[in-house]
Amino acid sequence: MSAFKRWPFLIFVCATFCGHALASAGDRSLEFQQCTLLCDSRECKIDSPSALPLMLRLTRWSCLDNCRYNCMHEITSNSQRPLQYYGKWPFWRFAGMQEPASVLFSVLNLSTHVRGYSQLKRRISPSHPLKRLYLVWSLASMNTWIWSAVFHTRDTSFTEKLDYFSAALTILTALYFTAIRIFHLYSPQSAKPTRSRTLVFRVWTTICVVAFTAHVTYLSSLRRFDYQYNIIFNLILGLTHNALWLLYALPPSMSLLRRFPNRPKSYRPSFAGTAAFLVTVTTAATTLEIFDFPPWQRIVDAHALWHLATVPISEAWYRFLIRDTNDPGWKDGQR
Structure with a gap:
């Protein structure tokens, strides 16, 4: 999943289902x-x-x-009220897929990121310092949705871990590039980066690599998956990521940082509020997970609808990132 939407999903899904994953x-x-x-x-x-x-x-x-x-x-x-089995509602399978609706919507999300990747390549200048990072995040998101589709096809310990690990990688990748974007840790194209900026960039990169490696190593070493720890890990990443974009969206009179390298703090493009809107909409969409309900006709449940809701949200994030990278505030740093 896209990291902009995946972290609240993990929080609420795990909070709702993880305690029942072994038995329902x-x-x-x-x-x-x-x-x-x-x-x-x-x-x-x-x-x-x-x-x-x-x-x-x-x-x-x-x-x-x-x-x-x-x-x-x-x-x-033969029952009036359906029950959950092994942490899941009863679904009619199709072609061996346990949750065909969630598989379909995962594939729709995958196609959204495939198109988004193409748009990033086509509509962002090759010299833009964030283009490569955005493309890496897009690839990580594609990987997440591939494993989401696999996991919903067959829920096993192996597919579950790959689904969770891929999601964590996407969230961390989004936080990684967001911090670099907000605090201008990238290398300017028209000048040599300062030593302090290079040092902070390397330290931040090392922290992210070590954090993900430790996260996967810890969860892989356990006999039983530590759902509570996984929730906390993703919650911290997600809240930090959202807080950074809310800083970006603050009104000009409240700006705490420069949004663009060649503009003052007071410069705020007209689309800046989109970041706050998308963060809010993403969080609001998680109510589909909080107010879970049995699947309609044993086909579509709240979780599947959540996957469907993330499709337009992802598309909106791509549009926002492209607008942000093409803002005039960057032009003095690009060729």
């Missing part, structure tokens, strides 16, 4: 356990079990997984 009311129920045990003994633990359909085998469904899926839907069909 549905899979703890005696009815489900008995149904699964019976199916397993009749369908799986026999001399010649029937082969699963090709798409289920390609997406790594086991016979026991299939028993759990069928029991879950059988119980749900």
